[in-house]
Amino acid sequence: MMASFGGALAGGSAAPRRWPAWAIYLRTMGLFCLLWYVMSWLTPNKLLLPSPIDVASAMRDRIEDGELIANATVSLTRLLISVSIASLIAIPLGLAMGTSRLFEDLLEWPVELLRPIAGIAWIPLALFMFGIGNGLPIFIMVYTAFFPLLLGTAAGVRNVDRRLIAAAKTMGVPRGTLMRHVIVPAALPSIMTSARLAVAASWTAVVAAELVGAPSGLGYAIEYYRSMLDTPSVMTFIIVIGVLGFLCDTALRSLSAALMPWALSEKKR
Amino acid sequence: MTLQPAPKIKLAHVRKEFGGTPAAIVAVESLSLDIRPGEFLAIVGPSGCGKTTVLNMLAGLEPVTSGTMTMDGKAISGPGAERGVMFQDYALFPWKTVAGNIGFGLEHGPAGHGLSRAERDARVARVIDLVGLKGSETKYPHQLSGGMRQRVALARLVANEPEILLMDEPLAALDAQTRIILQDELLRIWGQDKPTSERRTVVYITHSIDEAVFLADRVVVLSSHPGRLKRIVDVDLARPRNDETRKSRSFSELSQTIWELIREEAYRATMQ
Numbered sequence: 402m403m404a405s406f407g408g409a410l411a412g413g414s415a416a417p418r419r420w421p422a423w424a425i426y427l428r429t430m431g432l433f434c435l436l437w438y439v440m441s442w443l444t445p446n447k448l449l450l451p452s453p454i455d456v457a458s459a460m461r462d463r464i465e466d467g468e469l470i471a472n473a474t475v476s477l478t479r480l481l482i483s484v485s486i487a488s489l490i491a492i493p494l495g496l497a498m499g500t501s502r503l504f505e506d507l508l509e510w511p512v513e514l515l516r517p518i519a520g521i522a523w524i525p526l527a528l529f530m531f532g533i534g535n536g537l538p539i540f541i542m543v544y545t546a547f548f549p550l551l552l553g554t555a556a557g558v559r560n561v562d563r564r565l566i567a568a569a570k571t572m573g574v575p576r577g578t579l580m581r582h583v584i585v586p587a588a589l590p591s592i593m594t595s596a597r598l599a600v601a602a603s604w605t606a607v608v609a610a611e612l613v614g615a616p617s618g619l620g621y622a623i624e625y626y627r628s629m630l631d632t633p634s635v636m637t638f639i640i641v642i643g644v645l646g647f648l649c650d651t652a653l654r655s656l657s658a659a660l661m662p663w664a665l666s667e668k669k670r
Numbered sequence: 671m672t673l674q675p676a677p678k679i680k681l682a683h684v685r686k687e688f689g690g691t692p693a694a695i696v697a698v699e700s701l702s703l704d705i706r707p708g709e710f711l712a713i714v715g716p717s718g719c720g721k722t723t724v725l726n727m728l729a730g731l732e733p734v735t736s737g738t739m740t741m742d743g744k745a746i747s748g749p750g751a752e753r754g755v756m757f758q759d760y761a762l763f764p765w766k767t768v769a770g771n772i773g774f775g776l777e778h779g780p781a782g783h784g785l786s787r788a789e790r791d792a793r794v795a796r797v798i799d800l801v802g803l804k805g806s807e808t809k810y811p812h813q814l815s816g817g818m819r820q821r822v823a824l825a826r827l828v829a830n831e832p833e834i835l836l837m838d839e840p841l842a843a844l845d846a847q848t849r850i851i852l853q854d855e856l857l858r859i860w861g862q863d864k865p866t867s868e869r870r871t872v873v874y875i876t877h878s879i880d881e882a883v884f885l886a887d888r889v890v891v892l893s894s895h896p897g898r899l900k901r902i903v904d905v906d907l908a909r910p911r912n913d914e915t916r917k918s919r920s921f922s923e924l925s926q927t928i929w930e931l932i933r934e935e936a937y938r939a940t941m942q
Contacts, residue, residue, distance in 0.1 A: 567731050568761035572775035572830060573751025582778055586765040663765050663810040 451633040456640070459633030468622060473641060476607050476618040479535065480649070483542035483603055484596070490543075491550035491599075492592065498551070499558025500584065512551065520545035520606045524613055537614035538607055545606040546599035553595020557588030590664045593657040597650055604646045619645075677704035678834065678871050679728065679746075684737035686723050696896035697723045700737070703890065703899065708869035710860055712886035714879055714928060716935040720897025721875045722758065725838050728873060729755045741834075751780045754832030756840045760823040762811040768822050769794055769807040775830035793829055800855060801825045802848075816843040824852070828859055834871045835860075841881065853884060854912070862909045879932075883924045884911060891931045894939065901931055 420428070434453045441452040451459075463469040497504040520541045531537040561584055569583045611620025619638050626634035657664070681703040687694040698720040705711055713721050726732040727739060730749040739746045741753070749755075754775075762771050773794040776782035782790050798804055801821040811819055820843045827835060840856075841849045861869040876882050882889045886905050893900040905924055907915055915921055 562761075564757060564759065564761040565763060567729075567749070568755070568757060568763075569774070569778075570749040571729050571731070571751070571753065571755040572779040572781065573749075574775075574778045578778045582774075583763070586763070589765070661765065663812065 448632050455633040456636045460637040463637050472619050472622045479538050483539050484546050487543045487546035491547045492554050495551045495554025498555040516548045521609045533614055538610035541606050541610040542603040546603040549595045549598040554592050557591025561587040597653050600649050678707040679705040680740045682738045685735045687735045699896040699898050701899055708866040709887045710872045711888055712874045712882035713890045714882045715892030716894045716932050716939045718894040719892035725836050725875055729836050752833045754827045754830050754835055756823050756827040756837045758838040760819050764811050767808050771822055772825045772829050781830040797825045797829045836873050838875045879925050879928045
Protein backbone atom coordinates (compact mmCIF):
# COMPACT_ATOMS: atom_id res chain seq x y z
CA MET A 402 0.00 0.00 0.00
CA MET A 403 2.85 2.29 0.95
CA ALA A 404 4.52 1.64 -2.36
CA SER A 405 1.46 2.64 -4.38
CA PHE A 406 1.04 5.75 -2.24
CA GLY A 407 4.63 6.70 -2.94
CA GLY A 408 3.99 6.00 -6.61
CA ALA A 409 1.05 8.38 -6.60
CA LEU A 410 3.19 11.09 -5.06
CA ALA A 411 6.02 10.53 -7.49
CA GLY A 412 3.57 10.78 -10.39
CA GLY A 413 4.86 9.91 -13.83
CA SER A 414 8.36 11.21 -13.20
CA ALA A 415 10.91 9.12 -15.04
CA ALA A 416 13.81 10.05 -12.78
CA PRO A 417 14.93 7.25 -10.46
CA ARG A 418 13.75 7.77 -6.90
CA ARG A 419 16.56 8.24 -4.41
CA TRP A 420 14.39 8.25 -1.28
CA PRO A 421 12.31 5.36 0.00
CA ALA A 422 8.53 5.94 -0.17
CA TRP A 423 8.08 6.43 3.60
CA ALA A 424 10.87 9.05 3.67
CA ILE A 425 9.23 10.99 0.85
CA TYR A 426 5.95 10.82 2.75
CA LEU A 427 7.54 12.09 5.97
CA ARG A 428 9.41 14.81 4.08
CA THR A 429 6.18 16.08 2.52
CA MET A 430 4.31 16.03 5.83
CA GLY A 431 7.22 17.74 7.58
CA LEU A 432 7.29 20.52 4.99
CA PHE A 433 3.54 20.92 5.29
CA CYS A 434 3.69 21.20 9.09
CA LEU A 435 6.52 23.69 8.89
CA LEU A 436 4.53 25.85 6.48
CA TRP A 437 1.50 25.56 8.74
CA TYR A 438 3.56 26.52 11.77
CA VAL A 439 4.95 29.63 10.04
CA MET A 440 1.48 30.64 8.86
CA SER A 441 -0.02 30.30 12.33
CA TRP A 442 2.93 32.22 13.81
CA LEU A 443 2.19 35.03 11.34
CA THR A 444 -1.52 34.99 12.19
CA PRO A 445 -2.16 37.48 15.00
CA ASN A 446 -5.25 35.72 16.37
CA LYS A 447 -4.36 32.16 17.43
CA LEU A 448 -8.08 31.28 17.41
CA LEU A 449 -8.17 31.64 13.62
CA LEU A 450 -5.24 29.35 12.87
CA PRO A 451 -3.90 27.29 15.77
CA SER A 452 -0.36 25.99 15.39
CA PRO A 453 0.36 22.29 14.75
CA ILE A 454 1.61 22.00 18.31
CA ASP A 455 -1.70 23.29 19.75
CA VAL A 456 -3.58 20.87 17.51
CA ALA A 457 -1.37 17.96 18.57
CA SER A 458 -2.06 18.68 22.21
CA ALA A 459 -5.80 19.07 21.54
CA MET A 460 -5.70 15.72 19.74
CA ARG A 461 -4.09 14.11 22.78
CA ASP A 462 -6.79 15.58 25.01
CA ARG A 463 -9.61 14.40 22.73
CA ILE A 464 -8.11 10.90 22.64
CA GLU A 465 -7.77 10.87 26.41
CA ASP A 466 -11.32 12.03 27.11
CA GLY A 467 -12.65 9.47 24.60
CA GLU A 468 -14.42 12.05 22.42
CA LEU A 469 -12.37 11.23 19.35
CA ILE A 470 -12.91 7.47 19.41
CA ALA A 471 -16.61 7.77 20.32
CA ASN A 472 -17.46 10.23 17.54
CA ALA A 473 -15.32 8.46 14.95
CA THR A 474 -17.04 5.16 15.77
CA VAL A 475 -20.46 6.76 15.38
CA SER A 476 -19.61 8.29 12.00
CA LEU A 477 -17.92 5.15 10.67
CA THR A 478 -20.89 3.03 11.75
CA ARG A 479 -23.23 5.39 9.91
CA LEU A 480 -20.98 5.16 6.83
CA LEU A 481 -21.00 1.35 6.96
CA ILE A 482 -24.78 1.16 7.38
CA SER A 483 -25.46 3.73 4.66
CA VAL A 484 -23.14 2.23 2.06
CA SER A 485 -24.54 -1.25 2.81
CA ILE A 486 -28.13 -0.05 2.33
CA ALA A 487 -27.17 1.84 -0.83
CA SER A 488 -25.34 -1.22 -2.22
CA LEU A 489 -28.26 -3.54 -1.51
CA ILE A 490 -30.58 -1.29 -3.53
CA ALA A 491 -28.28 0.20 -6.15
CA ILE A 492 -26.29 -2.88 -7.27
CA PRO A 493 -29.32 -5.08 -8.13
CA LEU A 494 -31.00 -2.08 -9.80
CA GLY A 495 -27.78 -1.37 -11.72
CA LEU A 496 -27.62 -4.99 -12.88
CA ALA A 497 -31.22 -4.72 -14.05
CA MET A 498 -30.51 -1.41 -15.77
CA GLY A 499 -27.45 -2.79 -17.52
CA THR A 500 -29.19 -5.90 -18.81
CA SER A 501 -32.75 -4.78 -19.49
CA ARG A 502 -33.85 -2.09 -21.89
CA LEU A 503 -37.09 -1.72 -19.95
CA PHE A 504 -35.35 -0.95 -16.65
CA GLU A 505 -32.99 1.43 -18.35
CA ASP A 506 -35.87 3.38 -19.90
CA LEU A 507 -37.75 3.41 -16.59
CA LEU A 508 -34.86 4.59 -14.45
CA GLU A 509 -32.87 6.80 -16.76
CA TRP A 510 -34.87 10.03 -16.38
CA PRO A 511 -35.55 9.93 -12.65
CA VAL A 512 -31.87 9.17 -12.08
CA GLU A 513 -30.64 11.89 -14.40
CA LEU A 514 -32.90 14.44 -12.68
CA LEU A 515 -32.00 13.45 -9.12
CA ARG A 516 -28.30 12.90 -9.61
CA PRO A 517 -27.26 16.57 -9.97
CA ILE A 518 -28.96 17.42 -6.66
CA ALA A 519 -26.34 17.20 -3.93
CA GLY A 520 -27.26 15.15 -0.89
CA ILE A 521 -26.89 18.15 1.38
CA ALA A 522 -29.64 19.97 -0.56
CA TRP A 523 -32.07 17.59 1.10
CA ILE A 524 -30.89 18.39 4.64
CA PRO A 525 -33.52 21.04 5.45
CA LEU A 526 -36.32 18.82 4.20
CA ALA A 527 -34.82 15.78 5.90
CA LEU A 528 -34.79 17.73 9.18
CA PHE A 529 -38.58 17.85 9.01
CA MET A 530 -38.87 14.24 7.97
CA PHE A 531 -36.39 12.63 10.34
CA GLY A 532 -35.65 15.22 13.01
CA ILE A 533 -32.28 15.13 14.73
CA GLY A 534 -30.80 11.66 15.11
CA ASN A 535 -29.45 8.80 13.04
CA GLY A 536 -32.17 9.01 10.38
CA LEU A 537 -31.07 12.24 8.78
CA PRO A 538 -27.36 11.50 8.22
CA ILE A 539 -28.11 7.96 7.06
CA PHE A 540 -30.72 9.22 4.60
CA ILE A 541 -28.31 11.79 3.17
CA MET A 542 -25.46 9.28 2.97
CA VAL A 543 -27.53 6.55 1.32
CA TYR A 544 -28.73 9.11 -1.20
CA THR A 545 -25.16 10.23 -1.91
CA ALA A 546 -23.77 6.69 -2.25
CA PHE A 547 -26.70 5.47 -4.34
CA PHE A 548 -25.98 7.19 -7.68
CA PRO A 549 -22.33 6.30 -8.20
CA LEU A 550 -23.13 2.69 -7.30
CA LEU A 551 -26.17 2.50 -9.58
CA LEU A 552 -24.53 4.11 -12.60
CA GLY A 553 -21.17 2.37 -12.09
CA THR A 554 -22.84 -1.03 -11.91
CA ALA A 555 -25.03 -0.35 -14.95
CA ALA A 556 -22.07 0.90 -16.98
CA GLY A 557 -19.99 -2.09 -15.88
CA VAL A 558 -22.70 -4.48 -17.03
CA ARG A 559 -23.15 -2.69 -20.35
CA ASN A 560 -19.41 -2.82 -21.01
CA VAL A 561 -19.06 -6.55 -20.36
CA ASP A 562 -17.13 -8.07 -23.25
CA ARG A 563 -19.82 -9.48 -25.59
CA ARG A 564 -17.53 -12.32 -26.60
CA LEU A 565 -17.50 -13.66 -23.04
CA ILE A 566 -21.30 -13.80 -23.05
CA ALA A 567 -21.21 -15.43 -26.50
CA ALA A 568 -18.67 -17.98 -25.25
CA ALA A 569 -20.86 -18.87 -22.26
CA LYS A 570 -23.94 -19.15 -24.48
CA THR A 571 -22.21 -21.57 -26.83
CA MET A 572 -21.55 -23.71 -23.77
CA GLY A 573 -25.29 -23.82 -23.16
CA VAL A 574 -25.15 -21.84 -19.91
CA PRO A 575 -28.65 -20.86 -18.71
CA ARG A 576 -29.67 -17.22 -18.14
CA GLY A 577 -29.39 -17.13 -14.36
CA THR A 578 -25.95 -18.71 -14.43
CA LEU A 579 -24.91 -16.26 -17.12
CA MET A 580 -25.77 -13.39 -14.79
CA ARG A 581 -24.07 -14.89 -11.75
CA HIS A 582 -21.00 -16.43 -13.31
CA VAL A 583 -20.28 -14.20 -16.30
CA ILE A 584 -21.92 -10.77 -16.11
CA VAL A 585 -21.39 -10.08 -12.40
CA PRO A 586 -17.72 -11.14 -12.28
CA ALA A 587 -17.02 -9.30 -15.54
CA ALA A 588 -18.63 -6.12 -14.14
CA LEU A 589 -17.02 -6.48 -10.70
CA PRO A 590 -14.03 -4.16 -11.37
CA SER A 591 -16.44 -1.41 -12.37
CA ILE A 592 -18.68 -2.11 -9.36
CA MET A 593 -15.71 -1.92 -6.98
CA THR A 594 -14.55 1.37 -8.51
CA SER A 595 -18.02 2.82 -8.08
CA ALA A 596 -18.05 1.56 -4.47
CA ARG A 597 -14.89 3.56 -3.81
CA LEU A 598 -16.51 6.66 -5.31
CA ALA A 599 -19.66 6.01 -3.27
CA VAL A 600 -17.76 5.68 0.01
CA ALA A 601 -15.78 8.85 -0.68
CA ALA A 602 -18.93 10.84 -1.52
CA SER A 603 -20.83 9.39 1.41
CA TRP A 604 -18.02 10.23 3.83
CA THR A 605 -18.06 13.83 2.58
CA ALA A 606 -21.80 13.96 3.14
CA VAL A 607 -21.67 12.54 6.68
CA VAL A 608 -19.87 15.60 7.99
CA ALA A 609 -22.33 18.01 6.41
CA ALA A 610 -25.30 16.00 7.68
CA GLU A 611 -23.91 15.71 11.21
CA LEU A 612 -23.07 19.42 11.37
CA VAL A 613 -26.79 20.14 11.27
CA GLY A 614 -28.82 17.09 11.95
CA ALA A 615 -27.20 14.73 14.43
CA PRO A 616 -26.41 14.74 18.16
CA SER A 617 -23.14 12.82 17.63
CA GLY A 618 -20.42 12.06 15.15
CA LEU A 619 -17.37 13.84 13.72
CA GLY A 620 -19.42 16.59 12.05
CA TYR A 621 -21.29 17.22 15.27
CA ALA A 622 -17.99 17.37 17.19
CA ILE A 623 -16.64 20.03 14.81
CA GLU A 624 -19.73 22.13 15.35
CA TYR A 625 -19.64 21.58 19.12
CA TYR A 626 -15.99 22.63 19.54
CA ARG A 627 -16.53 25.57 17.21
CA SER A 628 -19.25 26.84 19.53
CA MET A 629 -16.75 26.41 22.41
CA LEU A 630 -14.24 28.48 20.37
CA ASP A 631 -11.82 25.51 20.74
CA THR A 632 -10.27 25.68 17.26
CA PRO A 633 -7.42 23.22 17.96
CA SER A 634 -10.07 20.57 18.64
CA VAL A 635 -11.97 21.60 15.51
CA MET A 636 -8.76 21.06 13.52
CA THR A 637 -8.26 17.73 15.27
CA PHE A 638 -11.61 16.44 14.02
CA ILE A 639 -10.98 17.79 10.52
CA ILE A 640 -7.70 15.85 10.39
CA VAL A 641 -9.42 12.72 11.70
CA ILE A 642 -12.01 12.98 8.92
CA GLY A 643 -9.26 13.16 6.31
CA VAL A 644 -7.27 10.27 7.73
CA LEU A 645 -10.32 8.03 8.14
CA GLY A 646 -11.46 8.80 4.59
CA PHE A 647 -8.06 7.80 3.30
CA LEU A 648 -8.07 4.62 5.39
CA CYS A 649 -11.54 3.67 4.14
CA ASP A 650 -10.35 3.96 0.55
CA THR A 651 -7.24 1.95 1.34
CA ALA A 652 -9.40 -0.75 2.91
CA LEU A 653 -11.63 -0.86 -0.18
CA ARG A 654 -8.64 -1.11 -2.46
CA SER A 655 -7.34 -4.05 -0.44
CA LEU A 656 -10.79 -5.63 -0.62
CA SER A 657 -10.77 -5.19 -4.42
CA ALA A 658 -7.37 -6.81 -4.65
CA ALA A 659 -8.54 -9.74 -2.52
CA LEU A 660 -11.77 -10.18 -4.52
CA MET A 661 -10.09 -9.83 -7.90
CA PRO A 662 -6.53 -11.12 -7.92
CA TRP A 663 -6.90 -11.35 -11.70
CA ALA A 664 -7.82 -7.68 -12.21
CA LEU A 665 -5.10 -6.17 -10.05
CA SER A 666 -2.23 -7.89 -11.77
CA GLU A 667 -3.84 -7.15 -15.13
CA LYS A 668 -3.34 -3.44 -14.45
CA LYS A 669 0.28 -3.97 -13.50
CA ARG A 670 1.13 -5.41 -16.88
CA MET B 671 -20.15 -44.46 -55.24
CA THR B 672 -20.39 -44.62 -51.49
CA LEU B 673 -23.72 -43.93 -49.92
CA GLN B 674 -23.80 -40.42 -48.50
CA PRO B 675 -25.43 -40.14 -45.07
CA ALA B 676 -27.85 -37.25 -44.43
CA PRO B 677 -25.97 -34.02 -43.85
CA LYS B 678 -25.35 -33.02 -40.23
CA ILE B 679 -25.64 -29.35 -41.09
CA LYS B 680 -27.20 -27.95 -44.22
CA LEU B 681 -26.77 -24.41 -45.50
CA ALA B 682 -29.14 -23.43 -48.29
CA HIS B 683 -28.78 -20.10 -50.11
CA VAL B 684 -27.48 -18.40 -46.97
CA ARG B 685 -27.06 -14.66 -47.24
CA LYS B 686 -25.76 -12.36 -44.55
CA GLU B 687 -25.88 -8.58 -44.59
CA PHE B 688 -24.58 -6.17 -41.99
CA GLY B 689 -25.93 -2.66 -41.45
CA GLY B 690 -29.06 -0.90 -42.69
CA THR B 691 -30.84 -1.60 -45.97
CA PRO B 692 -29.48 1.18 -48.19
CA ALA B 693 -25.84 0.81 -47.16
CA ALA B 694 -25.88 -2.86 -46.23
CA ILE B 695 -22.62 -4.74 -46.57
CA VAL B 696 -23.08 -8.25 -47.92
CA ALA B 697 -20.73 -10.53 -46.02
CA VAL B 698 -21.95 -13.86 -47.38
CA GLU B 699 -23.97 -14.47 -50.53
CA SER B 700 -25.97 -17.53 -51.66
CA LEU B 701 -23.86 -20.04 -49.78
CA SER B 702 -25.12 -23.61 -50.03
CA LEU B 703 -23.18 -26.35 -48.34
CA ASP B 704 -23.76 -29.75 -46.77
CA ILE B 705 -21.63 -30.63 -43.78
CA ARG B 706 -21.53 -34.39 -43.34
CA PRO B 707 -21.59 -36.08 -39.95
CA GLY B 708 -18.11 -36.96 -38.72
CA GLU B 709 -16.39 -34.92 -41.37
CA PHE B 710 -13.50 -32.55 -40.89
CA LEU B 711 -14.37 -29.54 -43.02
CA ALA B 712 -11.92 -26.70 -43.45
CA ILE B 713 -12.88 -23.27 -44.76
CA VAL B 714 -10.20 -21.14 -46.40
CA GLY B 715 -10.34 -17.92 -48.35
CA PRO B 716 -8.81 -14.48 -48.61
CA SER B 717 -9.55 -11.93 -45.92
CA GLY B 718 -13.02 -10.48 -46.29
CA CYS B 719 -14.54 -13.75 -47.49
CA GLY B 720 -16.85 -14.01 -44.48
CA LYS B 721 -15.22 -17.08 -42.90
CA THR B 722 -15.80 -15.88 -39.37
CA THR B 723 -19.34 -14.77 -40.22
CA VAL B 724 -20.17 -18.27 -41.46
CA LEU B 725 -18.83 -19.72 -38.22
CA ASN B 726 -20.80 -17.26 -36.08
CA MET B 727 -23.97 -18.17 -37.96
CA LEU B 728 -23.28 -21.87 -37.45
CA ALA B 729 -22.76 -21.15 -33.75
CA GLY B 730 -26.12 -19.37 -33.63
CA LEU B 731 -24.53 -16.10 -32.57
CA GLU B 732 -25.54 -14.29 -35.78
CA PRO B 733 -28.88 -14.80 -37.53
CA VAL B 734 -28.90 -15.42 -41.27
CA THR B 735 -30.38 -12.56 -43.33
CA SER B 736 -32.02 -14.99 -45.74
CA GLY B 737 -31.73 -18.64 -46.64
CA THR B 738 -31.78 -21.52 -44.19
CA MET B 739 -29.31 -23.18 -41.91
CA THR B 740 -30.32 -26.45 -40.31
CA MET B 741 -28.75 -29.02 -38.06
CA ASP B 742 -30.22 -32.54 -38.12
CA GLY B 743 -33.13 -31.02 -40.05
CA LYS B 744 -33.91 -28.38 -37.41
CA ALA B 745 -33.27 -24.69 -38.01
CA ILE B 746 -30.37 -23.20 -36.06
CA SER B 747 -31.97 -20.36 -34.10
CA GLY B 748 -29.46 -19.67 -31.35
CA PRO B 749 -26.37 -20.94 -29.61
CA GLY B 750 -26.38 -24.40 -28.08
CA ALA B 751 -23.99 -26.65 -26.20
CA GLU B 752 -24.03 -29.24 -29.00
CA ARG B 753 -22.13 -26.73 -31.16
CA GLY B 754 -18.96 -25.76 -29.32
CA VAL B 755 -16.97 -22.77 -30.47
CA MET B 756 -13.35 -21.86 -30.18
CA PHE B 757 -13.13 -18.14 -30.81
CA GLN B 758 -10.38 -16.44 -32.75
CA ASP B 759 -9.62 -14.16 -29.80
CA TYR B 760 -10.14 -17.03 -27.32
CA ALA B 761 -12.80 -15.26 -25.17
CA LEU B 762 -11.35 -16.65 -21.95
CA PHE B 763 -12.91 -15.56 -18.66
CA PRO B 764 -10.26 -13.32 -17.05
CA TRP B 765 -11.50 -14.08 -13.51
CA LYS B 766 -11.15 -17.83 -13.96
CA THR B 767 -7.93 -19.78 -13.73
CA VAL B 768 -6.80 -22.09 -16.52
CA ALA B 769 -8.59 -25.01 -14.86
CA GLY B 770 -11.65 -22.84 -14.14
CA ASN B 771 -11.89 -21.75 -17.76
CA ILE B 772 -11.53 -25.27 -19.09
CA GLY B 773 -14.08 -26.64 -16.62
CA PHE B 774 -16.57 -23.78 -17.06
CA GLY B 775 -18.88 -25.60 -19.46
CA LEU B 776 -18.75 -28.75 -17.35
CA GLU B 777 -19.57 -26.81 -14.20
CA HIS B 778 -22.29 -24.52 -15.53
CA GLY B 779 -23.51 -26.02 -18.81
CA PRO B 780 -25.19 -29.21 -19.97
CA ALA B 781 -21.79 -30.73 -20.83
CA GLY B 782 -21.30 -31.61 -17.18
CA HIS B 783 -24.78 -33.02 -16.53
CA GLY B 784 -24.63 -36.47 -15.03
CA LEU B 785 -20.96 -36.16 -14.18
CA SER B 786 -19.74 -36.18 -10.60
CA ARG B 787 -17.34 -33.57 -9.29
CA ALA B 788 -14.50 -36.10 -9.49
CA GLU B 789 -15.37 -37.09 -13.07
CA ARG B 790 -15.42 -33.45 -14.15
CA ASP B 791 -12.09 -32.75 -12.46
CA ALA B 792 -10.61 -35.84 -14.08
CA ARG B 793 -11.72 -34.70 -17.51
CA VAL B 794 -10.31 -31.20 -16.97
CA ALA B 795 -7.01 -32.71 -15.82
CA ARG B 796 -6.89 -35.01 -18.86
CA VAL B 797 -7.53 -32.16 -21.29
CA ILE B 798 -4.95 -29.94 -19.56
CA ASP B 799 -2.47 -32.74 -20.04
CA LEU B 800 -3.49 -33.12 -23.67
CA VAL B 801 -2.77 -29.51 -24.62
CA GLY B 802 0.39 -29.36 -22.54
CA LEU B 803 -0.76 -26.91 -19.87
CA LYS B 804 0.22 -29.03 -16.90
CA GLY B 805 1.63 -26.83 -14.14
CA SER B 806 -0.36 -23.78 -15.27
CA GLU B 807 -3.74 -24.88 -13.84
CA THR B 808 -3.94 -22.10 -11.27
CA LYS B 809 -2.73 -19.27 -13.51
CA TYR B 810 -5.04 -16.56 -14.77
CA PRO B 811 -5.33 -15.84 -18.53
CA HIS B 812 -3.42 -12.56 -18.28
CA GLN B 813 -0.44 -14.46 -16.91
CA LEU B 814 -0.24 -16.63 -20.03
CA SER B 815 1.38 -16.07 -23.40
CA GLY B 816 -0.78 -15.83 -26.53
CA GLY B 817 0.01 -19.41 -27.48
CA MET B 818 -0.91 -20.70 -24.02
CA ARG B 819 -4.20 -18.80 -24.05
CA GLN B 820 -5.00 -20.39 -27.37
CA ARG B 821 -4.37 -23.80 -25.86
CA VAL B 822 -6.68 -22.99 -22.96
CA ALA B 823 -9.40 -22.06 -25.46
CA LEU B 824 -8.82 -25.30 -27.36
CA ALA B 825 -8.89 -27.29 -24.12
CA ARG B 826 -12.13 -25.61 -23.05
CA LEU B 827 -13.77 -26.63 -26.32
CA VAL B 828 -12.48 -30.19 -26.13
CA ALA B 829 -13.49 -30.61 -22.46
CA ASN B 830 -17.12 -29.92 -23.33
CA GLU B 831 -17.10 -32.70 -25.94
CA PRO B 832 -19.63 -31.02 -28.24
CA GLU B 833 -21.09 -32.90 -31.21
CA ILE B 834 -19.82 -30.21 -33.53
CA LEU B 835 -16.58 -28.30 -33.06
CA LEU B 836 -16.53 -24.88 -34.66
CA MET B 837 -13.01 -23.51 -34.68
CA ASP B 838 -11.89 -20.10 -35.84
CA GLU B 839 -8.15 -20.11 -36.59
CA PRO B 840 -7.49 -22.17 -33.49
CA LEU B 841 -3.76 -22.63 -33.98
CA ALA B 842 -2.91 -19.23 -35.50
CA ALA B 843 -1.03 -17.84 -32.47
CA LEU B 844 1.23 -20.85 -32.01
CA ASP B 845 4.81 -21.27 -33.11
CA ALA B 846 5.46 -23.66 -36.00
CA GLN B 847 6.55 -26.64 -33.89
CA THR B 848 3.69 -26.45 -31.38
CA ARG B 849 1.33 -26.00 -34.26
CA ILE B 850 2.38 -29.24 -35.92
CA ILE B 851 2.14 -31.12 -32.62
CA LEU B 852 -1.35 -29.75 -31.94
CA GLN B 853 -2.49 -30.51 -35.49
CA ASP B 854 -1.66 -34.14 -34.80
CA GLU B 855 -3.41 -33.93 -31.42
CA LEU B 856 -6.43 -32.33 -33.00
CA LEU B 857 -6.79 -35.21 -35.45
CA ARG B 858 -6.51 -37.66 -32.58
CA ILE B 859 -9.17 -35.81 -30.55
CA TRP B 860 -11.41 -35.68 -33.61
CA GLY B 861 -10.99 -39.45 -33.96
CA GLN B 862 -9.07 -40.05 -37.15
CA ASP B 863 -8.21 -43.58 -35.95
CA LYS B 864 -11.89 -44.36 -35.49
CA PRO B 865 -14.58 -45.12 -38.07
CA THR B 866 -16.41 -42.05 -39.44
CA SER B 867 -19.53 -42.82 -37.40
CA GLU B 868 -17.61 -42.27 -34.14
CA ARG B 869 -15.96 -39.05 -35.21
CA ARG B 870 -17.13 -35.61 -34.23
CA THR B 871 -17.97 -33.06 -36.89
CA VAL B 872 -15.46 -30.23 -37.23
CA VAL B 873 -15.77 -26.95 -39.07
CA TYR B 874 -12.31 -25.45 -39.10
CA ILE B 875 -11.47 -21.96 -40.29
CA THR B 876 -7.88 -21.26 -41.15
CA HIS B 877 -5.82 -19.00 -43.33
CA SER B 878 -3.18 -21.68 -43.69
CA ILE B 879 -3.74 -23.77 -46.81
CA ASP B 880 -1.27 -26.45 -45.71
CA GLU B 881 -3.09 -26.79 -42.42
CA ALA B 882 -6.46 -27.09 -44.16
CA VAL B 883 -5.15 -29.82 -46.49
CA PHE B 884 -3.41 -31.73 -43.71
CA LEU B 885 -6.44 -31.78 -41.43
CA ALA B 886 -9.55 -31.78 -43.55
CA ASP B 887 -11.65 -34.23 -45.53
CA ARG B 888 -12.86 -31.40 -47.69
CA VAL B 889 -11.65 -27.83 -48.06
CA VAL B 890 -14.24 -25.17 -48.81
CA VAL B 891 -12.67 -22.31 -50.75
CA LEU B 892 -14.50 -19.00 -50.46
CA SER B 893 -14.05 -15.90 -52.56
CA SER B 894 -14.35 -12.44 -51.05
CA HIS B 895 -16.56 -9.34 -51.22
CA PRO B 896 -19.07 -10.83 -50.85
CA GLY B 897 -18.15 -14.26 -49.51
CA ARG B 898 -19.25 -16.87 -52.03
CA LEU B 899 -18.50 -20.51 -52.49
CA LYS B 900 -15.71 -20.84 -55.02
CA ARG B 901 -14.93 -24.52 -54.91
CA ILE B 902 -15.04 -27.50 -52.61
CA VAL B 903 -11.81 -29.48 -52.83
CA ASP B 904 -11.90 -33.14 -51.74
CA VAL B 905 -8.78 -34.11 -49.83
CA ASP B 906 -8.36 -37.81 -50.53
CA LEU B 907 -5.18 -38.25 -48.53
CA ALA B 908 -5.12 -41.50 -46.54
CA ARG B 909 -5.79 -41.47 -42.81
CA PRO B 910 -4.33 -41.58 -40.27
CA ARG B 911 -2.30 -38.66 -41.50
CA ASN B 912 1.13 -37.94 -40.09
CA ASP B 913 4.51 -36.51 -41.03
CA GLU B 914 4.61 -38.79 -44.06
CA THR B 915 1.46 -37.08 -45.30
CA ARG B 916 3.15 -33.68 -45.07
CA LYS B 917 6.02 -34.90 -47.23
CA SER B 918 3.85 -36.57 -49.84
CA ARG B 919 3.51 -35.36 -53.39
CA SER B 920 -0.28 -35.31 -53.38
CA PHE B 921 -0.24 -33.10 -50.26
CA SER B 922 1.74 -30.38 -52.00
CA GLU B 923 -0.29 -30.76 -55.20
CA LEU B 924 -3.53 -30.19 -53.29
CA SER B 925 -2.06 -27.20 -51.49
CA GLN B 926 -0.96 -25.80 -54.82
CA THR B 927 -4.43 -26.30 -56.33
CA ILE B 928 -6.07 -24.39 -53.50
CA TRP B 929 -3.47 -21.65 -53.55
CA GLU B 930 -4.16 -21.11 -57.26
CA LEU B 931 -7.85 -20.77 -56.48
CA ILE B 932 -7.34 -17.91 -54.07
CA ARG B 933 -4.05 -16.45 -55.29
CA GLU B 934 -5.47 -13.70 -57.44
CA GLU B 935 -7.81 -12.41 -54.76
CA ALA B 936 -5.22 -12.75 -52.04
CA TYR B 937 -2.81 -10.59 -54.03
CA ARG B 938 -5.53 -8.08 -54.74
CA ALA B 939 -6.41 -7.90 -51.03
CA THR B 940 -2.78 -7.45 -50.06
CA MET B 941 -1.99 -4.78 -52.63
CA GLN B 942 -5.02 -2.66 -51.81
